[in-house]
Every structure is written in C-alpha cells, then in structure tokens.
Amino acid sequence: MPNSPSLIVDHLSIRYPGSGSNEAALHDVSLRIDADNLVVALGPSGCGKTSLLNAIAGFVTPTFGRITLGDRDIDGPGAERGVVFQDDALLPWLNVLDNVAFGLKLRGAPKHEREARARAVLAQVDLAGFEQHRVWELSGGMRQRVGLARALAADPQVLLMDEPFGALDAFTREQMQELLLRLWQQTGKRVLLITHDIEEAVFLATDLVLMSPRPGRIVERLSLHFGRRYAAGEPARSIKSDPQFIETREHVLRRVFANRSVSAGS
Amino acid sequence: MTTSELSLDEAIFTPPEPAPHQVVTPTAKPTTTLRISLATLGVLLALWWAITTAGLIQPLFLPSPQAVLAKLWLTATKGYMDATLWQHLGASLFRIVTALLAAVLFAVPVGLAIGLSRKARGVLDPLIEFYRPIPPLAYLPLIVIWFGIGELSKILLIYLAIFAPIAISTATGVRNVDPSRVRAAQSLGASRWQLIAQVVLPSALPDILTGIRIGLGAGWSTLVAAELVAATRGLGFMVQSAAQFLVTDVVVLGIVVIALIAFTLELGLRALQRRLVPWQGQMH
Ligand SMILES: Nc1ncnc2c1ncn2[C@@H]1O[C@H](COP(=O)(O)OP(=O)(O)O)[C@@H](O)[C@H]1O
Ligand SMILES: [Mg+2]
Numbered sequence: 001m002p003n004s005p006s007l008i009v010d011h012l013s014i015r016y017p018g019s020g021s022n023e024a025a026l027h028d029v030s031l032r033i034d035a036d037n038l039v040v041a042l043g044p045s046g047c048g049k050t051s052l053l054n055a056i057a058g059f060v061t062p063t064f065g066r067i068t069l070g071d072r073d074i075d076g077p078g079a080e081r082g083v084v085f086q087d088d089a090l091l092p093w094l095n096v097l098d099n100v101a102f103g104l105k106l107r108g109a110p111k112h113e114r115e116a117r118a119r120a121v122l123a124q125v126d127l128a129g130f131e132q133h134r135v136w137e138l139s140g141g142m143r144q145r146v147g148l149a150r151a152l153a154a155d156p157q158v159l160l161m162d163e164p165f166g167a168l169d170a171f172t173r174e175q176m177q178e179l180l181l182r183l184w185q186q187t188g189k190r191v192l193l194i195t196h197d198i199e200e201a202v203f204l205a206t207d208l209v210l211m212s213p214r215p216g217r218i219v220e221r222l223s224l225h226f227g228r229r230y231a232a233g234e235p236a237r238s239i240k241s242d243p244q245f246i247e248t249r250e251h252v253l254r255r256v257f258a259n260r261s262v263s264a265g266s
Numbered sequence: 267m268t269t270s271e272l273s274l275d276e277a278i279f280t281p282p283e284p285a286p287h288q289v290v291t292p293t294a295k296p297t298t299t300l301r302i303s304l305a306t307l308g309v310l311l312a313l314w315w316a317i318t319t320a321g322l323i324q325p326l327f328l329p330s331p332q333a334v335l336a337k338l339w340l341t342a343t344k345g346y347m348d349a350t351l352w353q354h355l356g357a358s359l360f361r362i363v364t365a366l367l368a369a370v371l372f373a374v375p376v377g378l379a380i381g382l383s384r385k386a387r388g389v390l391d392p393l394i395e396f397y398r399p400i401p402p403l404a405y406l407p408l409i410v411i412w413f414g415i416g417e418l419s420k421i422l423l424i425y426l427a428i429f430a431p432i433a434i435s436t437a438t439g440v441r442n443v444d445p446s447r448v449r450a451a452q453s454l455g456a457s458r459w460q461l462i463a464q465v466v467l468p469s470a471l472p473d474i475l476t477g478i479r480i481g482l483g484a485g486w487s488t489l490v491a492a493e494l495v496a497a498t499r500g501l502g503f504m505v506q507s508a509a510q511f512l513v514t515d516v517v518v519l520g521i522v523v524i525a526l527i528a529f530t531l532e533l534g535l536r537a538l539q540r541r542l543v544p545w546q547g548q549m550h
Pocket of ligand 1: 017052
C-alpha cells in the first residue's frame with residue numbers, strides 16, 4: 001500500500017494515576033504495525049492489552065514513550081484509527097444503515113454518498129438487507145459485524161479491535177474470524193487485534209505478540225502465516241488440523257503458561 | 267478454555283426451575299393487572315353509589331355519583347365561579363404547559379452542563395440541591411412578594427418544581443453514558459459539539475424523559491396547591507371556592523378531574539417514552 005505509513009509504538013509505558021500498586025500497566029512496549037499486517041496481542045487479563053490499544057486509539061495518554069502514525073505523533077482519538085469494541089457500542093436510536101454511516105455523517109458527507117458507502121460496507125460484512133433494522137434487535141454476532149462495518153466505512157488506516165469476538169459463542173466467533181480475514185484481504189487494512197483466545201490468535205495473526213502481566217510487557221513475538229493461508233483460499237478446517245498449526249498453538253499455550261500459572265481462559 | 271465456553275458450562279449447571287416462571291409471566295401479567303385494576307375501580311364506584319343512594323351519608327359530605335355527573339354537565343355548560351369547567355381546566359393546563367416548556371428549555375442544558383463539566387457542577391449542583399427539598403408552597407409567599415399574585419408567580423412556582431427533577435435526571439443520564447459509545451464516536455472523528463449533540467444527548471434521553479415524568483407529577487401537585495392560595499381561575503381555585511360554600515359535588519368533581527388529568531399526563535408521557543426510546547431496557 002503506497003499511502004500507508006507505519007504505526008510505531010516506541011518504548012511505551014503506562015502507569016495509571018492513583019492506582020494503588022507501583023506496577024506499571026504497561027512497561028516498555030515497542031511494536032510496529034506495517035502495511036498489510038494483522039498483529040494480534042495475546043495474553044491473560046490484566047497484562048495491559050486494552051491499555052496498549054487505548055493508547056494507540058488515543059483514549060489514554062502514555063506515561064513514557066511515543067506512538068506515531070507515519071510522521072504524526074498520536075495525541076488523541078482520530079478517524080484514521082478505527083476502533084471496534086467488545087461491547088458493540090452502537091447507537092440504538094439509529095438504524096443499522098445510519099450507524100454504519102455515522103462516521104461519514106460526522107465528516108459532513110452528503111446523505112446519498114454516505115448511504116451508498118454504508119450499503120457497500122454492509123454487503124461486505126454479509127449484512128445486505130439489514131439496513132433498516134433496529135440494532136438492538138440483532139444478535140450479538142450481527143451487532144459486532146455492524147460495529148466492524150461502522151469502523152470500516154470511515155476508511156481508517158488502522159483497525160484496532162479489543163477482544164471483538166470475546167462475547168460471542170464459539171460457532172459465531174469462528175465465522176467472525178473468517179469474515180475478518182476476508183475483509184483484511186479485500187481492504188488491505190492493517191489490523192491490531194487483542195484477544196485472550198489462543199487458537200484465535202494463532203489462526204489470525206501475521207505477527208503474534210505474547211504479553212505477560214505485572215508489569216504488562218511483551219515476552220515473545222512470532223511471525224505466522226495461517227491467516228494468510230486462509231485469505232489465499234485454503235479452508236479453515238484444513239489449516240486448523242494442519243500439524244504445524246497444532247504445534248504452534250501448543251507452543252503458544254506452553255509459553256502463556258510458562259509466564260504465569262494462568263487460570264484457565266481468563 | 268475461553269470465557270464463552272466457561273459460560274456455556276455455567277448455563278448447564280444453573281438450576282432449571284426459574285425458567286418456566288420467566289416464560290409464563292410476561293404474557294400473562296399485563297392483562298391480568300389491568301383487569302384487576304378495572305375491577306377495583308368498578309367496585310369502588312359501586313360502593314360509592316350504594317352508600318349514597320341508601321342515604322347512609324349525607325350529600326353534603328359525599329354526593330352521589332349521579333349528582334357529580336349532573337354537576338359535570340352544569341359546570342361544563344353554565345360554569346362555576348364565573349368560568350366553565352373548560353375555562354378552569356384551560357387555565358390550569360396553560361400554566362403547567364408553559365412551566366413545563368420553560369423548564370425543559372432551561373433544565374436540559376443545565377443538566378448537560380452539570381453532567382459534562384466539573385465547574386458547572388460545582389456552581390449549579392449546590393443551588394439545585396438547596397432549593398429542591400423545600401416544598402414549593404413554603405417559598406410561594408416569597409414569590410408572591412417578589413412577583414405579585416398574577417400568572418407569573420404561579421407559573422414560576424410550577425417551573426421551579428419541574429426544573430430540579432429534569433436537571434438532575436439529565437445530569438445523571440449524561441454521567442451514565444456508556445464510555446465506549448463516546449470513544450467510538452471520538453475515533454470516528456467527532457468534535458466535542460458533535461459528541462454532545464449526537465451521542466451524549468440522545469443517550470441521556472431516557473433519563474431526561476424520566477425526569478420530565480417526575481417533574482410533571484411534582485408540577486401538577488404544586489399547581490393545584492398554588493391555585494388554592496391565589497387565583498381566580500383554575501381547577502385548584504374551583505375546588506377551593508366550592509369548599510368554602512360547601513358545594514361538595516363541585517369539590518368531588520374537581521378532584522376527579524384533577525386526578526384524571528394527572529393520570530392522562532402520565533400515560534401520555536409513558537407512550538412518548540415508548541415511542542422516543544424504544545430501545546430502553548432492550549440493550550445489554
Ligand atoms: N483506568 C484504569 N485505572 C487504573 N488502573 C487501570 C485502568 N485500566 C486498567 N488498569 C490496570 O492496568 C492493568 C492492565 O489492564 P488492561 O490494560 O485492561 O489489561 P487487559 O486488557 O490485558 O486485561 C490492570 O492491572 C488493570 O487493573
Ligand atoms: Mg482488556
């Protein structure tokens with residue numbers, strides 16, 4: 001992508017004011033998200049995943065370090081960084097179409113233009129025909145797709161996703177993972193996705209970042225290719241039953257347990 | 267391994283007993299309640315009729331339902347104390363509607379300011395909390411000294427009664443806006459004003475409407491009480507002057523009309539709430 005500067009997280013530390021412990025929520029984390037990459041941060045709760053994402057999104061100010069997108073320092077939220085939340089965070093007084101068109105409306109795009117764009121993105125997330133639905137009548141998976149469409153419609157340079165599928169049932173979650181890979185392939189967007197689901201992380205990531213708590217830090221980085229294989233057309237079942245996939249998953253599992261005796265799943 | 271699988275397990279282990287209740291009640295409850303309420307009203311009316319027709323109570327103390335109905339016709343056509351029932355009603359409604367509009371116009375921005383800014387909260391919160399607990403009739407004399415006994419005093423009194431609940435509910439609504447909604451809008455590029463107008467205010471709408479419902483209830487009681495003290499028209503005035511001349515049927519008629527109006531306002535606002543915020547109670 002020619003018009004796609006790298007997102008660089010440079011020696012980032014975050015310490016919340018007034019939090020009792022001396023421990024930093026995030027300590028000396030460096031990371032890059034290059035064009036075309038799908039970076040996944042994986043770790044148990046409390047290891048600073050959300051803090052990392054919030055700092056990149058501009059919701060939280062770093063205590064030390066800096067975050068840059070191209071030649072610009074990040075110092076607040078901005079439309080070039082789209083965010084998808086775990087709870088969909090949709091606006092219930094708007095229908096599906098208007099929710100997706102919301103970012104374009106804020107920018108002052110004319111009605112027909114933003115609606116055409118919203119329709120196109122809704123079709124991309126397999127929600128064509130749901131334009132006029134009320135968002136609170138949709139299932140969790142569909143709401144999450146509307147949230148994804150809303151972020152994509154604004155055409156951000158980076159997509160930030162904080163445990164976007166964490167509240168979904170296992171079946172819907174797999175569908176959403178596959179949808180995300182297809183969208184990533186079609187749009188060429190860079191993605192930072194946060195999860196505590198090991199299989200999800202290994203399946204999706206081009207760059208997998210393992211994190212560990214107290215203080216929150218990166219303990220290992222892996223370059224993976226399973227997501228690219230899916231995007232290139234290989235069926236998910238065949239990838240997930242590939243011995244290489246299983247071995248990687250077990251390796252990550254061991255690493256996560258080695259860094260902390262994690263209680264299952266948290 | 268993951269939380270959703272864990273929660274699946276929990277669902278399996280929860281005892282199944284509560285489920286049937288939850289399935290049955292939502293459909294059965296509303297109609298049954300309505301029927302019981304109507305039956306209660308019917309029984310009360312029948313008792314009233316029976317006691318008065320049997321002559322157990324003198325009409326001076328409790329006139330019969332027929333007498334009140336007859337009086338309704340008379341006050342509606344001929345009037346009572348130089349004004350028909352409609353004129354009394356109109357005077358009362360004019361006061362409450364004016365006060366309500368003014369209160370919404372000022373209390374919503376004040377509530378927004380309290381909810382959004384620490385400074386505004388520091389200035390306005392103590393003012394509102396100071397006057398809110400005082401019964402309006404306690405400061406009516408002061409308002410009469412300042413503004414006379416004209417319409418302004420009465421409308422001002424009702425306005426003050428409605429203002430506080432709306433301002434406080436609006437502030438609560440603003441403070442309870444889902445932070446991820448705000449963040450979502452910010453990362454779509456919303457400016458501060460866009461955020462307030464297009465995210466915060468609509469999010470607070472359910473609370474604002476609740477505030478209006480509470481305020482209107484308080485305003486209506488204050489109105490009737492204010493008219494008892496100083497007025498030449500209005501439902502409260504009608505009841506008060508009828509009481510002085512022991513015209514009990516007009517007193518009862520007035521009370522019934524006051525109750526009916528309050529009830530209608532409440533129903534209307536509930537309908538408005540269902541129309542404007544149909545998602546209330548449906549999310550999360
Ligand atoms: N707003 C906050 N104020 C104080 N402490 C916080 C805040 N947000 C997170 N923390 C703390 O920072 C640490 C990392 O939290 P978080 O980034 O949410 O991790 P994760 O998303 O991996 O669960 C935790 O110990 C958490 O308690
Ligand atoms: Mg988190």
